Amino acid sequence: TEAYLAAMEKGRSLGAYVLETPEKARAMAKASDERLARGEGRALEGIPLGVKDLFCTEGVRTTACSRILGNFVPSYESTVTANLWADGAVMLGKLNNDEFAMGSSNETSAFGPVTNPWRRQGDNRSLVPGGSSGGSATAVSAWLCAGATGTDTGGSIRQPAAFTGIVGIKPTYGRCSRWGIVAFASSLDQAGPFARTVRDAAILLKSFASVDPKDTTSADRPVPDYEAAVGRSVKGMVIGIPKEYRVDGMPAEIEALWSQGIAWLKAAGAEIREISLPHTKYALPAYYIVAPAEASSNLARYDGIRYGLRVPGNDIVDTYEKSRAAGFGAEVRRRIMIGTYVLSAGYYDAYYVRAQKVRTLIKRDFELAFEAGVDAVLTPATPSAAFGIGEKSGGDPVEMYLNDIFTVTVNMAGLPGIAVPAGLDSQGLPLGLQLIGRPFDEETLFQVAQVIE
Numbered sequence: 001t002e003a004y005l006a007a008m009e010k011g012r013s014l015g016a017y018v019l020e021t022p023e024k025a026r027a028m029a030k031a032s033d034e035r036l037a038r039g040e041g042r043a044l045e046g047i048p049l050g051v052k053d054l055f056c057t058e059g060v061r062t063t064a065c066s067r068i069l070g071n072f073v074p075s076y077e078s079t080v081t082a083n084l085w086a087d088g089a090v091m092l093g094k095l096n097n098d099e100f101a102m103g104s105s106n107e108t109s110a111f112g113p114v115t116n117p118w119r120r121q122g123d124n125r126s127l128v129p130g131g132s133s134g135g136s137a138t139a140v141s142a143w144l145c146a147g148a149t150g151t152d153t154g155g156s157i158r159q160p161a162a163f164t165g166i167v168g169i170k171p172t173y174g175r176c177s178r179w180g181i182v183a184f185a186s187s188l189d190q191a192g193p194f195a196r197t198v199r200d201a202a203i204l205l206k207s208f209a210s211v212d213p214k215d216t217t218s219a220d221r222p223v224p225d226y227e228a229a230v231g232r233s234v235k236g237m238v239i240g241i242p243k244e245y246r247v248d249g250m251p252a253e254i255e256a257l258w259s260q261g262i263a264w265l266k267a268a269g270a271e272i273r274e275i276s277l278p279h280t281k282y283a284l285p286a287y288y289i290v291a292p293a294e295a296s297s298n299l300a301r302y303d304g305i306r307y308g309l310r311v312p313g314n315d316i317v318d319t320y321e322k323s324r325a326a327g328f329g330a331e332v333r334r335r336i337m338i339g340t341y342v343l344s345a346g347y348y349d350a351y352y353v354r355a356q357k358v359r360t361l362i363k364r365d366f367e368l369a370f371e372a373g374v375d376a377v378l379t380p381a382t383p384s385a386a387f388g389i390g391e392k393s394g395g396d397p398v399e400m401y402l403n404d405i406f407t408v409t410v411n412m413a414g415l416p417g418i419a420v421p422a423g424l425d426s427q428g429l430p431l432g433l434q435l436i437g438r439p440f441d442e443e444t445l446f447q448v449a450q451v452i453e
């Protein structure tokens with residue numbers, strides 16, 4: 001804990017932490033030492049972790065990196081973080097993210113951007129760590145914590161993991177409780193860990209996962225020993241390669257990385273099979289209807305009365321309007337407007353209902369592949385390596401949304417997906433591959449990812 005606290009101080013310019021909690025960390029580490037001395041060590045005893053600022057932490061400021069939450073201090077702890085502390089982990093602080101987890105570069109945060117610890121060879125330009133869990137990714141990659149929590153609605157764990165050369169897993173929808181996590185799009189949101197190795201991610205996920213009476217969508221299923229899956233042979237497993245993921249204009253380096261991943265799995269004894277997921281091309285547009293629709297509903301609670309920032313107006317409606325105008329950033333306002341539009345009476349059937357139908361078809365594509373014997377699907381994690389701060393923000397928002405092209409399908413289908421570092425591009429930046437699995441079969445993802453790592 002002391003080593004990580006010292007590293008955090010040195011690494012402050014990266015902007016990964018929005019709040020450091022050294023006193024809490026030391027008290028938790030001391031309690032860990034005492035348990036260990038009594039021979040009562042738990043699964044994550046003394047492991048120092050960072051927490052995305054989307055997770056409510058009791059008595060510790062939680063803002064979702066939005067001005068509208070101001071200095072909100074929750075009186076309760078999210079189930080996921082409560083699980084981690086119950087297993088002996090130590091909290092180092094709260095990590096930066098895109099405002100309300102809306103973004104792919106961590107540039108929409110009210111606290112400012114996060115810098116990726118990686119640089120292009122011979123170019124000192126600061127790069128984004130990806131988003132929305134950019135603080136988590138940078139902190140783990142730069143050794144400012146041993147592991148971190150993230151959330152993934154459309155790629156916010158997997159894309160930043162790929163951009164920073166680490167492992168990130170979005171578990172099956174329902175594997176982890178969403179209770180106490182600031183809601184973005186409730187039917188897509190899922191918590192998951194960031195770690196430097198597949199094994200660490202497996203160990204962390206065991207603590208993250210639980211059924212929770214406070215989240216009725218959490219699954220009442222036993223939590224397997226994920227670590228036991230790491231190192232198991234993949235001989236005879238069937239790995240699906242979806243032809244629709246060979247998108248137009250895919251950089252040659254991403255193609256090459258994918259081929260390399262295929263070759264590694266083949267060499268390890270897996271059977272490679274080309275598959276078709278025909279509705280893939282509709283996933284991104286459908287996601288950008290469903291996610292803003294749910295967000296516009298979830299964010300209606302921020303009214304300047306109950307939480308955080310209040311800008312007093314002449315009457316209550318004026319107070320709502322002034323508080324929301326001052327509290328939400330541009331990207332969040334855009335999502336609220338899109339969401340309100342697609343849910344409005346005249347457009348509901350044309351957009352929202354249609355997007356939900358597309359979602360069913362996307363899910364069905366994967367079901368057919370799994371029914372035909374595919375154990376996991378291998379794709380690139382992102383269409384590019386990390387880009388420069390400012391390079392894709394401020395322009396056409398669709399430029400930024402295209403980052404999610406390989407990840408959103410997984411959330412739409414509720415499936416588990418893992419990003420695993422697979423190599424470097426010609427400029428020395430990390431690139432990741434993604435593995436997608438059957439519902440509640442995270443074990444297979446850890447098993448196969450370990451061959452690539």
Ligand code: GLN
Nearest residue numbers: 101103152153154155156
């Ligand atoms: N980049 C996507 C978005 O902006 C996904 C974000 C996320 O997974 N939280 O919606």
